[in-house]
Structure formats: C-alpha cells, structure tokens
Amino acid sequence: MLEVEDLHQYYGGSHILRGVGFTARAGEVTVVLGRNGVGKTTLLKSLMGLVPIRSGSVKLAGQPITGSTPFERARLGVGFVPQGREIFGRLTVEENLRMGLASKPGSATIPAELYELFPVLKQMLGRRGGDLSGGQQQQLAIARALAAGPRLLILDEPTEGIQPSIIKDIGRVIRKLADRGSMAILLVEQYYDFAAELADQYLVMERGAVVQRGRGQDMHADGVKARMSI
DSSP states (O other): OEEEEEEEEEETTEEEEEEEEEEEOTTOEEEEEOOTTSSHHHHHHHHHTSSOOSEEEEEETTEEOTTOOHHHHHHHTEEEEOTTOOOOTTSBHHHHHHHTTTTSOTTOOOOTHHHHHOHHHHHTTTSBGGGSOHHHHHHHHHHHHHTTOOSEEEEEOTTTTOOHHHHHHHHHHHHHHHHTSSOEEEEEOSOHHHHHHHOSEEEEEETTEEEEEEEGGGTTTTTHHHHHHO
16 A cells, blocks of 8 residues: 655755655554654655655555645545644534545545444534543544545554553544555554564564564564563
C-alpha cells in the first residue's frame, strides 16, 4: 500500500532523514520506533506532504505521490492522526467528524461504524471537542481520520498522555482495522509494550535512519526493547 524509497529531508543545514525506505502492506500494522529527536514525526510529515522532501519517492498503492499536496493525498486515501491530536476545540464532536469528510461530496454522511468503534463519541456528538478528556480527544482524532475511509492510516504516538483503559481500546480498534485486510496502518510509537502487541513489522530509527527492522513477533528476540532504553 505504501512504498517509501531513499527519503532524505533537511531542516536548514541539518540532515534529518537519511535514506529512509520501507513498505507498509495492507492488512498489517507497521510500527516505527525510536527515541525523541530521531526523525519519526518528520518522516510522517514528509509522507503527508506537510514538509517537502529533498529526494526520494513515496508511492500509495503503486501511484507516485511524492509531489502531491496534503489534500491530494487525503483524497487518494491517506488518513493522518497527528501527535497532540489537533482536533478543533471549539467545534462539536459531530462537526469535527464532518471535517474528516472534507474530501468527499457534500452529501457524504458520517459512517455509522465510527460510533461502533468509539461508542463514547455517539454520546457526545453535541459536546465541544475542547471539553473532552485527552483520551476522548484521541478517539475523536482517529475517528475523524477514518471518516473518509482511508487506505492508509498514519498515527503519530496515539498513546501519548492517554489513560491505560483508553490505550487498550485504541489498540483493539487498530488491530480490528488491520485485520480486515484493506487498510495499511503506520504507527509511530515510543510505548514499547503497545507497539509490540500490535506490530506485524517494525522499524527502529536512530539519527534519521532505519537501523533495524523485522517482524513484530521477533521484537523481543531481536532486542528492540533494550535498544529503545539505551
């Protein structure tokens, strides 16, 4: 679903991404791990077209999107849940969900399935997004990204600042979405246990480069947790 090849990105004179390349397959959760400052968020912003890449290529389902704008990528089926959620605090839950339909015709309706995945949202449709708890806002951010039916869902540290019970709920939703087989999920995460539970394949980044990769089931044997704690 996603093919990334030899991606390089600079901020000023700093070389942030150094030849990053990987594939993310439909029906799988691809987890990107690494400590703060290794380039994970820059990688995701590059994939979304929020920052221009210096060189390399990005393809979605075989179609080059390297030069596409963020809204064009959204129309092509890329959903993005940014770090910090970035919901619209003054809009209601329902209005936030409708924002996820911005790339669809005006007659498009909010998919009922979103309320099945996140039942709490149906109870709070008229409440302002800014009045929700952190965990509820994260569920709203994910539901907003899912509203348009993406083929690729990108999540940037969805467990950050979230209570354990909601982390489990989010994990169940991610696994359910992947198991359907039609969507690829790219998950950037620092919480090792959450990542290890969901990963079908993993990548470890250091200093802007992928330094280790493998299957999720091998993360423990590969010493990924120890590497994360160094």
